[in-house]
Amino acid sequence: xxxxxxxxxxxxxxxxxxxxxxxxxxxxxxxxxxxxxxxxxxxxxxxxxxxxxxxxxxxxxxxxxxxxxxxxxxxxxxxxxxxxxxxxxxxxxxxxxxxxxxxxxxxxxxxxxxxxxxx
Amino acid sequence: xxxxxxxxxxxxxxxxxxxxxxxxxxxxxxxxxxxxxxxxxxxxxxxxxxxxxxxxxxxxxxxxxxxxxxxxxxxxxxxxxxxxxxxxxxxxxxxxxxxxxxxxxxxxxxxxxxxxxxx
DNA sequence: GCGTATAGTTACAAAAAGAAACCTAGCAAG
DNA sequence: CTTGCTAGGTTTCTTTTTGTAACTATACGC
Numbered sequence: 001x002x003x004x005x006x007x008x009x010x011x012x013x014x015x016x017x018x019x020x021x022x023x024x025x026x027x028x029x030x031x032x033x034x035x036x037x038x039x040x041x042x043x044x045x046x047x048x049x050x051x052x053x054x055x056x057x058x059x060x061x062x063x064x065x066x067x068x069x070x071x072x073x074x075x076x077x078x079x080x081x082x083x084x085x086x087x088x089x090x091x092x093x094x095x096x097x098x099x100x101x102x103x104x105x106x107x108x109x110x111x112x113x114x115x116x117x118x119x
Numbered sequence: 120x121x122x123x124x125x126x127x128x129x130x131x132x133x134x135x136x137x138x139x140x141x142x143x144x145x146x147x148x149x150x151x152x153x154x155x156x157x158x159x160x161x162x163x164x165x166x167x168x169x170x171x172x173x174x175x176x177x178x179x180x181x182x183x184x185x186x187x188x189x190x191x192x193x194x195x196x197x198x199x200x201x202x203x204x205x206x207x208x209x210x211x212x213x214x215x216x217x218x219x220x221x222x223x224x225x226x227x228x229x230x231x232x233x234x235x236x237x238x
Numbered sequence: 239g240c241g242t243a244t245a246g247t248t249a250c251a252a253a254a255a256g257a258a259a260c261c262t263a264g265c266a267a268g
Numbered sequence: 269c270t271t272g273c274t275a276g277g278t279t280t281c282t283t284t285t286t287g288t289a290a291c292t293a294t295a296c297g298c
Contacts, residue, residue, distance in 0.1 A: 011234045018226025019155050019219065025229075029146040036138050045245055056287050061246065081295040082244035095225070100138065102221040106214070107137025110144075115130045164276055175256050180277065200264045201274040 009070075025070050026096065030055055030063045032103070035089070035096055038073065042088040067093070128189075144189050145215065149174055149182045151222070154208070154215055157192065161207040186212070 014021050026032055033052045037043060043051070049060055064087060067073040072093035078084040133140050145151055152171045156162060162170070168179055183206060186192040191212035197203040 009233050009237075011230065011237050014230055014233065017155075018223045018230060019151065021226035021230055022222045023148050023151060027148040027151070029142050032138065032142060032146070036136075046243095057246075058248090058288090059286060062286095077245095080244095081293085082242085083246085083294085085245060092229075095228075099218075099221045099225050102218045103141045104137045106218050107140035109214075110211075111130065111133055111137060111140055114128050114133065118128075118130050175258095176277075177257090177279090178255060181255095196276095199275095200262085202262085202276050204276060 022099070025067075025072065026099070028063065030059060031067060032100070034060075034063060034067060034073070034087075035093065036100055038087060038089045038093070039097060039100065042076075042086050045085045045087065048087060072096070141218070144186075144191065145218070147182065149178060150186060151219070153179075153182060153186060153192070153206075154212065155219055157206060157208045157212070158216060158219060161195075161205050164204050164206065167206060191215070 015024065026035060030052070033055070034048065037048055037051045045060075045064075049055060049057065052060070064073060064075065068075050071090055074088050074090050076086045076088070078086070134143065145154060149171070152174075153167065156167055156170045164179075164183075168174060168176065171179070183192060183194065187194050190209055193207050193209050195205045195207070197205070
């Protein structure tokens with residue numbers, strides 16, 4: 001079964017500033033890490049939890065639901081026992097790749113700088 | 120008077136993932152907005168507070184101190200009455216511009232999409 | 239029957255954020 | 269002389285968010 005959520009967002013309740021608009025969807029650390037780990041493809045809940053690392057079950061569940069409501073993430077539930085739930089990015093979610101790339105690039109450059117200064 | 124803070128960061132206490140490294144410095148909504156509003160140039164505390172909008176004095180103070188400790192922001196105190204404190208970005212802070220730009224670009228595209236869907 | 243596994247919920251504790259008052263020091267108005 | 273204003277900051281208190289740990293449901297293998 002596949003649950004989908006349309007972008008039920010009214011333009012008028014988005015902030016005027018585009019940066020804030022983006023932050024409304026991925027202004028949280030966990031949301032960015034979900035994005036990072038789903039970018040290569042589908043993952044199950046537990047798998048995602050382990051790959052993110054340090055996130056509690058409760059918070060990950062909550063963030064995934066929000067991201068689903070925002071149309072960034074798709075949730076596929078398989079009626080098996082034990083339950084299997086797979087998460088993947090929607091096209092909208094995948095469209096955030098450039099943002100993720102810029103975060104990664106800056107982080108890489110920064111780490112290099114710190115390593116050089118630490119000598 | 121000018122207070123400066125070197126990047127006193129040891130490479131080993133940075134996360135392995137560059138994305139997480141970046142998030143450690145600007146993983147918070149307010150930090151990104153400070154960056155956005157200081158990118159054009161120096162601002163006084165109150166000015167910054169108003170331009171960000173919706174941030175409490177306590178939290179803005181705390182975030183600015185953190186960003187100063189991280190070497191992103193410079194703090195200039197003028198010994199006047201009433202006090203004047205000016206904030207500006209360091210070169211490291213300004214180097215985050217590409218990240219900010221990607222957030223802005225995505226937000227702009229998203230708003231366009233939402234506006235189109237809302238008809 | 240009993241333990242295992244998975245995604246999720248619930249109840250409680252800890253941490254962060256927000257709201258509002260107070261502090262400082264000098265200057266100006268009354 | 270007293271009162272009020274200024275701007276950045278701190279303190280206190282309340283609310284919201286986050287984290288921790290225990291518990292649920294259900295089929296499978298033993």
